[in-house]
Amino acid sequence: FKAEDPMAGNNLTVVKEFILLGFSDLPNLQGFLFGVFSIIYLSILIGNGLLIVITKMDPGLQTPMYFFLGNFSFLEICYTSVTLPRILADLWTQKRTISFLQCAVQTCSLYILGVAECLLLAVMAYDRYVAICKPLYYPLIMNRNVCIQLIVVSWVIGVPILIVETYLIFCLNFCGPNKLNHVFCDAPPLLELACGDTYKIEISVQVAALTFVITPFLLILTSYVKIITTILRLPSTSGRAKAFSTCSSHLMVVGLFYGSGSIVYLRPKTRHSTGSVKVFALFYTTVTPVFNPLIYSLRNKDVIAALKKLLPK
Template identity: 60%
Template sequence: MPQGKGLENHTAGSGFILLGFSDHSSLQGLCFTVFLAIYLMVLTGNGLIALITMVDSSLHSPMYFFLRNFSILEICYTSVTLPKMLLGFLMADGRISFLGCATQLYFLVLLGSTECLLLAAMAYDRYVAICEPLHYTLTMSRGLCIRLVMGSWVVVVPVQIGQTYQVFTLPFCASHDLHHFFCDVPPLLELSCADTFWNKVVLYTIILVFVILPFSFIILSYINIIRAILKIPSVLGRHKAFSTCSSHLGVVTLFYGSATVVYLKRRSRDSGNIDKYLALFYTIVTPMFNPLIYSLRNKEVRIALKRLLWKK
């Protein structure tokens, strides 16, 4: 699409304006308080999960190794967006530099993709534990667990560098207004003056590889897990087996449910507000609920937490 007379490209110094809650300017103070409380809950809750799975010897198993890495990932994930949001509420200023927006987008999509792969690795761990319990110790060796975690981080790095570069080499129109709380691919593509067809092809290819395929693997794993659980003769045995999976299944549902709606549904002019509120769900609300889900549903985590608090 050729640029008209009234259209100008962004330069590295011009940046964007994150509108966020600008349509509710009178609530800036309340929003700051609420999101500060959420951020502190994310840091405290996930930090405690990471700490107790590290220091308590009874939690030195593959399942809790994955949980520790997942909790650290959740802290990093929320730290990409929440501090900037809090500063915007406090200063009533949603401006973000071109480089700052590119950096935020890169780490957002990097950590989001890593989370999808890590959730799939956690599902595989539960599959082996319940469907192949006699081979669990041999299959889920420390070396394999480390490779699965490292692979979840490393494999997405070049892909997301490429996507971020592709987005920020587009020409952006005169409007600096980004109708979102943070820099994300769909709202940025809406501001471009150029044809974004190939950007969308890349976006949906990445979604297929790093979101849909891991989610499909998780679904297949849980189909086999449920079949194996139903074959357990005792009610107590079935309850114990399911309780080890329910926490992970709850986090998967929260994360994938909101993220799928945002990225895969057809976008329209009226969908902007809905999309940005749903985005808050998978970037902020899910990390907040992660430690609550695991501490409330997992007896071993509750006991380890009590031991840690008594020591203190």
């Protein structure tokens, strides 16, 4: 889209849409990738959907831990629904174009849900900390009202700031190429296409990430240091094993999510890493939600028992 600059008398290119290159460099694998991502998306919907149902219906799972797990599964479905249907549509139609507004909505939604996921993982770690380190006070501290408040805070606390961050990114001048070498709209590839100085915006994005991503991670680490210290002081081996088993599933999900996410956002900037960035971006937005129900069901006797009761029906 060309527009005249009345001051300079020059032609300016104003970007009205972006092209998500995605996996366009693999033309012979488009059908195969569509099939793979379709299976992944269905697995996420079915697996996390089952977890939501059993945590709501089974009387034995009406505890704070499973209340948080049900909410986390719902969040995983929302999180992947921001990116995967779009990826599937691009693979099917081969159009790959996304309007300026759609790109902004996708970026903002991804960040709001991603931050909610980080905060909810921290809340789940806090729940395990109270259960193991302060078992006598657990019913009092983690009562129904507190659990609901923690969920609401996890979902909404970052919304105003992240909307402002997205607005600032999309207020930048995009006057040159409009090809995003990524599978979805995200700040790093968008900032690479922006004209002019983006230093202040990059700093603000990093500050937001530090606040809403690193802070929950530090809270998770602190919780687990205290949890492990408490577990090691338990007199019986069986008690230690049981305490570790209730935490191991959550630790695996935290490791998957933060491990892949940190590779994408904390890596050194190099031109040769775009392919690996796409893979790891897909890892934390799709693979983690796939493994979440598997990790929690295969390593949890209560969930397995609830599934056995539900599936015959």
